[in-house]
Amino acid sequence: MATITWSDTPPGCTALLDGTPVCQLKTKDIGGCAASWLDGRLWPAPAHLPKAMPQPTRFFTAMADAKQAVEQALQS
Secondary structure, rough: OEEEEEEOOOEEEEEEEEEEEEEEEEEOOOOEEEEOOOOOOOOOOOOOOOOOOOEEEEEEOOOHHHHHHHHHHHOO
16 A cells, blocks of 8 residues: 655645655645646546546645545545
8 A cells, every 4th residue: 555645845735655746735825725736647527517627736725625635536
């Protein structure tokens, strides 16, 4: 099983998968944070926009929510 760790890199943090950076979280001035994949992965389209294209960046209202979503995506 892969090991997921977090490295604090203000103004956010970076998810490391077995020591390799895979996702960067950046806090936003408007609140919340953006999670951007660094390895070519894409976030699926939101359920309320089924025809939208998957994107490399997704907005979250809280850093904790973003970290949880990244960890879930990396576990699957």
